[in-house]
Every structure is written in C-alpha cells, then in structure tokens.
Amino acid sequence: MSAQIISGTELAASIRETIATRAAELTTLGHKPGLAVVLVGDDPASRVYVRNKVSACEKAGFKSVMYEMPENTSQDALVGLVQQLNADPSIHGILVQLPLPKHLDSHVVIETISAAKDVDGFHISNAGLLMTGKPLFRPCTPYGVMKMLELTGIELRGAEAVVIGASNIVGKPQAMLLLQQGATVTLCNSKTKDLKSHCQRADILVVAVGRPNMITGDMIKPGAVVIDVGINRVDGKLCGDVDFDSAKEVAGWITPVPGGVGPMTITMLLQNTIEAVERSL
Numbered sequence: 001m002s003a004q005i006i007s008g009t010e011l012a013a014s015i016r017e018t019i020a021t022r023a024a025e026l027t028t029l030g031h032k033p034g035l036a037v038v039l040v041g042d043d044p045a046s047r048v049y050v051r052n053k054v055s056a057c058e059k060a061g062f063k064s065v066m067y068e069m070p071e072n073t074s075q076d077a078l079v080g081l082v083q084q085l086n087a088d089p090s091i092h093g094i095l096v097q098l099p100l101p102k103h104l105d106s107h108v109v110i111e112t113i114s115a116a117k118d119v120d121g122f123h124i125s126n127a128g129l130l131m132t133g134k135p136l137f138r139p140c141t142p143y144g145v146m147k148m149l150e151l152t153g154i155e156l157r158g159a160e161a162v163v164i165g166a167s168n169i170v171g172k173p174q175a176m177l178l179l180q181q182g183a184t185v186t187l188c189n190s191k192t193k194d195l196k197s198h199c200q201r202a203d204i205l206v207v208a209v210g211r212p213n214m215i216t217g218d219m220i221k222p223g224a225v226v227i228d229v230g231i232n233r234v235d236g237k238l239c240g241d242v243d244f245d246s247a248k249e250v251a252g253w254i255t256p257v258p259g260g261v262g263p264m265t266i267t268m269l270l271q272n273t274i275e276a277v278e279r280s281l
C-alpha cells in the first residue's frame with residue numbers, strides 16, 4: 001500500500017490564514033508585523049527563497065522590507081545594516097539569508113541580530129533557550145516539521161525518531177524539539193556507522209543532509225513517518241534527500257519535495273514574526 005502524503009502546501013495555507021487574521025488585528029492596534037529580509041550575493045536558490053518569504057509576508061498583511069547587498073559586501077556594512085534594523089521599531093523580525101558569501105562570518109552576523117528579533121532562532125541565546133525547553137523562537141524548518149507532525153496527529157511520545165543530518169539550523173534543533181515531545185531520538189551524522197540499521201528502526205525519520213535520493217525504500221521501517229527536509233536540484237528538477245518513489249511504497253506517511261517542508265519553513269517564519277510582535281506589546 002502507498003503512503004499517505006503530508007502536504008506542506010495545504011497545511012501552510014491553512015496556518016497562513018490564521019496568521020493573516022492575527023496580523024490584521026495587530027495592524028488595527030497600530031502594531032503591523034514587520035520583517036526585514038537581507039540577501040547578500042547572487043545565489044539563485046537563496047533568491048527564490050527570499051522572494052517567497054517576502055511574497056508570503058505581503059499576502060499575510062505584514063510590512064516586509066528586502067535588503068539586497070552585493071556579493072562583495074563587507075562584514076562591517078552587513079553588521080551595520082543589522083544594527084540599524086535592530087533599532088527600527090517598525091521591524092519585529094530580522095532574517096539574514098544563509099549561506100553568506102565565504103568572506104563573511106555568519107556567526108558574527110547572527111550574533112549581531114537582537115535576540116528578540118531573531119525570527120530564524122539562530123542566535124546563540126535562542127539556541128540555548130531551545131535546549132532548556134523554553135524557546136523564544138524555534139528555528140523555522142524544525143518548527144515547521146513539528147507542526148506538520150502535530151497537525152497530522154502523529155504520536156511522538158515513546159516513538160523512535162531518527163534525524164539524519166546534524167546541522168545547527170535543522171538537525172540539532174529538530175532532535176531537541178522531538179526529544180521535548182517525548183520521542184527517543186537518535187541524531188545521525190556523516191560519520192554514523194550502518195546508517196541503514198538506524199533508519200530501519202525509525203518510527204519517525206527526518207532527513208536533512210542535502211544529498212539527492214540517499215534514503216531508499218529498503219532503509220525505511222514499514223509504516224514509518226518520513227519527513228524529507230532536503231531540497232536538491234538535479235538536472236533542473238527539484239528532489240529531496242529521500243527517493244520518493246521507493247519510499248512511498250513502504251512508509252505510512254511521507255512529505256513530498258517540493259510542496260512538503262519548504263512551504264512550512266516560510267509559514268513558521270511568519271508565525272515567529274507574529275510571536276515577536278506579541279512579545280513586544
């Protein structure tokens with residue numbers, strides 16, 4: 001039997017309606033949500049994501065300002081812009097699109113963002129708060145995955161969750177959020193031995209490595225929930241880290257690429273911006 005599809009596009013649309021309603025209320029009260037998005041350089045994928053973020057903000061009734069800086073932007077110029085946005089009361093959330101060009105130090109830039117406006121949840125104090133179980137902002141992709149699991153009615157308590165990929169922006173916070181919901185979590189990385197046996201134990205498998213189609217149907221436990229965070233371009237076509245065709249024959253639930261986690265990432269960015277406004281009142 002074929003897996004049921006978890007549509008990020010559909011879930012995102014319904015959450016965005018609620019967000020738009022709240023944004024309209026906040027605007028009436030004189031607190032229109034404001035998000036600043038900073039793009040440095042010419043990475044085509046980053047440009048698509050940033051454009052999608054700005055358009056989602058506009059559709060939800062937010063103020064959204066996009067700052068485009070050239071590839072050769074200096075660290076001082078970027079830090080200066082972030083400081084200016086920190087001081088702007090009409091801006092509740094600041095996002096610097098990653099990855100940055102190699103000559104820029106993303107840690108310094110992220111630490112410059114005021115923790116109260118860090119709607120990506122990447123600032124060191126927000127990463128620390130996430131560890132304590134009392135986060136200010138949850139990073140958007142893991143937050144989106146948790147929302148998808150919640151809205152699909154997946155039981156997390158006592159479930160075996162395996163996260164593949166230990167990045168700071170997805171894998172590590174994802175493992176923490178699953179742990180906090182009572183899952184038993186294994187966080188795999190590029191050195192993990194016998195990845196297949198870890199995957200085959202997973203009731204919930206979250207894959208965030210950036211390698212096209214690396215997880216195949218034979219690696220999946222029958223009935224498992226498979227969440228594919230990967231977005232890869234192969235011959236001009238988008239695909240995930242999971243080989244969808246073989247995986248869907250074994251899994252119970254599966255997210256597609258595109259139309260899965262991606263739209264939820266943007267939705268949770270809007271949600272975090274609303275949360276930033278509410279906290280500022």
Ligand SMILES: Nc1nc2c(c(=O)[nH]1)N[C@@H](CN(C=O)c1ccc(C(=O)N[C@@H](CCC(=O)O)C(=O)O)cc1)CN2
Binds near residue numbers: 259261262265
């Ligand atoms: N500052 C940040 N930088 C990056 C983040 C982040 O959360 N904050 N995450 C990723 C990229 N990302 C968000 O920026 C992102 C990736 C993909 C999508 C998305 O909607 N994907 C669509 C397909 C879009 C396409 O045509 O390519 C989908 O999956 O359906 C949204 C956000 C790295 N950088």
